[in-house]
Amino acid sequence: MTYTAPVSDMRFVLESVLETPKLAQLPGFKDAGLEMMQPILDEAAKVARDALAPVNHSGDMEHSRWSDGVVTTPTGFKEAYAAYRDGGWNALPFEPEHGGQGMPWAVAFAVQEMWQASNMGFALCPMLNQSAVELLQGFGTPDQQRLFLEHLITGHWTGTMNLSEPQSGSDLSTVRAMATPAPELGEGVYRLKGQKVWITYGEHDLAENIIHMVLARTPDAPEGTKGISLFIVPKVLVNEDGSLGAPNDVVCAGIEKKLGINASPTCTMMFGDQSEGAICYRVGEENEGLKLMFIMMNNARLAVGLQGISIAQRAYEQAVAYAKDRVQSKRVDQPKEKAVRIIEHADVRRMLLRMKALTEAGRALTYYAGMNVDLSKRHEDATERAKAQSMVDLLTPIVKAWGTDIGCEVTSLNIQVHGGMGYVEETGASQHFRDARIAPIYEGTNGIQANDLIFRKTVKDGGNMAAAFLSEVRKTADELENASKPELKAMKPRLSEAADALQTAVKWAVENGQSVNRVAAAAYPFLELFGTVAGGWMMAKSALALEGAQVDVDFATGKMATATFYAHHFLPKAKGFLPAITGGHDAITEVPEAAF
DSSP: OOOOOHHHHHHHHHIIIIIIGGGGGGGTOOOOOOHHHHHHHHHHHHHHHIIIGGGGGHHHHHOOOETEEEEEEOOTHHHHHHHHHHTTTTTTTTOOTTTTOOOOOHHHHHHHHHHHOHHHHHHHHHHHHHHHHHHHHHHHHHIIIIIHHHHHHTTTTEEEEEEOOOSSSSOOOOOOOOOEEEEEGGGEEEEEEEEEEEEESSSOSSSEEEEEEEEOEEEEEOSSGGGGGEEESSSEOTTTOOOOEEOOEEEEEEOOOSSTTSSSSSEEEESSSTSOOOOOOOOTTTOOOOHHHHHHHHHHHHHHHHHHHHHHHHHHHHHHHHHHHHSSSSSSOOSSOOOOOOSSSSSHHHHHHHHHHHHHHHHHHHHHHHHHHHHHHSSSHHHHHHHHHHHHHHHHHHHHHHHHHHHHHHHHHHHHHGGGGGGGGGGHEEEEEEETTTTTTSSSSSSHHIIIIIIIIIITTTEEEEEEEEHHHHHHHHHHHHHHHHHHHHHHHHHHHHHHHHHHHHHHHHTTTTOHHHHHHHHHHHHHHHHHHHHHHHHHHHHHHHTTTOOOOOHHHHHHHHHHHHHTGGGGGGGGGGGHHHHOSSSHHHEEEGGG
16 A cells, blocks of 8 residues: 655656756746756655555545534644655745745646545645635735735645535535625625535645635526626634634535545535634625636646546556466466466466556646646746646546546456455555546536537637647657657558547537537547557657656656557547447437436
8 A cells, every 4th residue: 555656757747858957047937957857856855755645545445524513634644744745845846935845846747646546535635725726826915915925835724615505416506505795894895695615625634724716606696607706715714914713614514425535524514503604705896706817717728637647656556466466367378387477478468568558648648737837837938837737638538537537447447457456445446546537527527528528628719729639749749759769650540530530520510510419429539549649649748758768778668668558558449439439329329218
């Protein structure tokens, strides 16, 4: 149940595949070069290994506990959080003017992968906090930033997102929480009443204050999503000098019993139930709350996609260790010899390579999205900033959905490699599977991500973002064709054919955009196709980057083998998605309900 961060692969992706050291040339990133990257990754790996991983399985067994509104996290979590907080890790990607360290998001993603892989139940707390910080950095008033940002960035306080209500899950148009202006308390101050559900770390004992970001209506707001505003609701009120004041009327009414992430308290929150209303502060203008909340959600969606890759890495490590140790059955080509370690069996090798290829492709794609976040914020050229933002917009639903699907598949394969031992709690393999299963659901289900990709990111802009993406894929295919190594040349037709399939799908989606039901029925296979091609592109870039990279022979051999496996086992499936996309919609939309 140990965890060793894949620092070599992380550094290879950042340094050689994505060339993120060039980010040090951007304004504000002068300390983001290689001389800083390696020690950051090395130190984070130690914290993940020594502080977080040891309480992962025990936290899953113990669960967070609720009693009369108070939530107690599992044994060892407070000490683990102190190590994380006091090491300054929460501040890594945020602005120095508010106490941050100003490192690129690409590097922060690598570090966050370690937190999620070593202890996903723990890492959900800082993950939601970073989304709250992103929101306040962009849209908080100077006073709100002064009062809340520094403590959130240091991790002495934590942040949450409060969207869902009992009647309102993914459909936020039915939100009922009500914030009423309280002018006697000051401009922009309200009193909020309502209930929120499924609030991750809505209550806990890790920090001295919790800053809730809550969606609610105001009295005269229009119906639907156009009438939603966003409010800061502190658990403990904050005085003008930044010190803590009186408790606010914010109460945790209970926590959920769940399939996984048992250490993470998923709370039902009551606001203003014992008073005129919880005191809160509006962020942005009235009725613009959903637009602002999407700032938090898009940050969180990339982070959730990273969760999928992180838990996949943890499961892969465990599967490899078991396969190299477990002796079972003879090799099919050596029936008269002794039983061998199961890693010598072809099907186990197939599963391990599948796990490794998906994880490494997903890692590179997620870090690539992180790098484009940095470029969209920091590049001096406005055209380049816009280009990078378009890539982030396109990749966000892919990273979230494809990455979390990877997490579910790889953790399931880990159980399969373990055989019967994987199905019992003793090995810890089942925890990774249980933990991974929530990620395709929260922060917008993967079906919602598929709709976002095909409708908003493809049909709405006439396929322009997809065309820009495919242009980059074809450049890499040309590099493969001109490469000297036969393994690289062999990847070229696979990547080109997969890109052709995606181009066909994009063209179909744009041409059929007015047939909403047809496009909706095609959305998920369209996303799977996009993810498959994007992963193949990243693996091809990784294989090409081995030339001249400072890596050892074993690493280079493993990376080339993984890229080759992806090219020959995943990319040929790309065109197999086309029948479902371009002709399979009637088999969904025209089926009468009586057939179910």
